Amino acid sequence: MPETFEIRIKDRSMIVHDANLEQRFALAKSLAEKAGTLALDYFNKRDTLVIETKRDLQDVVSIADRDVETFLRERVAAAFPDDGFLGEEFGHEVGSSGYTWVVDPIDGTAPFVNGMPTWCVSIAVLHDGVPVIGVIHVPCANELYAAALGLGASLNGEMLSLDPSRTIQNAMTGIGCNTHVAPERVGSIISAVLKNGGTFIRNGSGALMLAYVAAGRLVGYYEPHMRAWDCMAGYCLVKEAGGQYLSFSAAGEDLLKGQPVLASNVSAYAELLAIHNANGGNGSGS
Numbered sequence: 038m039p040e041t042f043e044i045r046i047k048d049r050s051m052i053v054h055d056a057n058l059e060q061r062f063a064l065a066k067s068l069a070e071k072a073g074t075l076a077l078d079y080f081n082k083r084d085t086l087v088i089e090t091k092r093d094l095q096d097v098v099s100i101a102d103r104d105v106e107t108f109l110r111e112r113v114a115a116a117f118p119d120d121g122f123l124g125e126e127f128g129h130e131v132g133s134s135g136y137t138w139v140v141d142p143i144d145g146t147a148p149f150v151n152g153m154p155t156w157c158v159s160i161a162v163l164h165d166g167v168p169v170i171g172v173i174h175v176p177c178a179n180e181l182y183a184a185a186l187g188l189g190a191s192l193n194g195e196m197l198s199l200d201p202s203r204t205i206q207n208a209m210t211g212i213g214c215n216t217h218v219a220p221e222r223v224g225s226i227i228s229a230v231l232k233n234g235g236t237f238i239r240n241g242s243g244a245l246m247l248a249y250v251a252a253g254r255l256v257g258y259y260e261p262h263m264r265a266w267d268c269m270a271g272y273c274l275v276k277e278a279g280g281q282y283l284s285f286s287a288a289g290e291d292l293l294k295g296q297p298v299l300a301s302n303v304s305a306y307a308e309l310l311a312i313h314n315a316n317g318g319n320g321s322g323s
């Protein structure tokens with residue numbers, strides 16, 4: 038091989054590629070596809086599933102969630118044994134590489150067990166606590182959302198770029214809630230969005246609604262209390278599509294705690310942050 042050719046290849050790889058990131062990005066996309074297929078098999082035979090509850094009657098789970106997470110844990114451990122892994126169903130294994138996979142095997146379990154299509158597999162990879170990879174697979178819609186730090190965000194291979202002309206007033210805002218948050222606080226947040234001339238939607242999957250923000254379908258998403266596995270993949274997608282998000286602290290035990298989740302295009306961010314701050318929140322932007 039001529040020397041100049043080798044030099045050119047080396048230069049290109051130095052400029053564009055971070056092999057550590059790209060190898061994990063490729064694996065995250067391939068695993069999200071496969072995990073989505075596994076989850077879809079269960080969805081199609083959901084009448085046979087035994088539905089269990091966790092914290093309360095609204096917090097449901099089945100073997101589908103556990104099997105999908107086990108599949109992802111085993112594949113990640115085989116490919117990157119030194120990486121950490123946090124999943125909703127089986128908890129946190131600390132790694133030593135600086136990379137941590139943060140996975141919700143099925144986000145939108147309530148829609149899933151009730152036969153609605155708004156659920157997804159959500160896979161994030163954090164590096165030093167920052168989401169550097171976000172992949173969300175929505176099997177019922179044949180949609181794969183994928184983003185990696187510095188590489189942009191895409192939906193089924195089409196690059197995503199947020200439109201700053203979209204506002205709370207001329208677009209829809211996703212709002213989420215769970216039983217960690219008082220009904221009065223949720224009501225007051227929805228009220229504030231409506232008073233500001235906006236409207237809200239909730240489809241039962243916060244991760245999917247964050248992907249919708251990255252795709253420009255929703256202008257923003259806000260939920261006062263979510264876990265890392267619900268939001269980290271969506272956060273990477275929104276950031277790489279040109280939006281903003283409220284930091285989710287991944288320092289030590291914080292990674293395991295519930296925190297407010299807010300992401301939007303650049304135009305709606307301040308308004309949503311003000312709603313958050315006026316309704317029991319105290320965060321700042323990132």
Ligand code: IPD
Pocket residue numbers: 097125141143144145146147213214215240241242243244260262263267
């Ligand atoms: C839930 C969904 C829901 C959100 C909850 C989450 P799960 O996750 O994302 O939309 O409002 O806070 O816990 O239980 O379906 O994985």
Ligand code: CA
Pocket residue numbers: 141143144145266267
């Ligand atoms: Ca979830």
Ligand code: CA
Pocket residue numbers: 102125141142143144145146
């Ligand atoms: Ca889940």
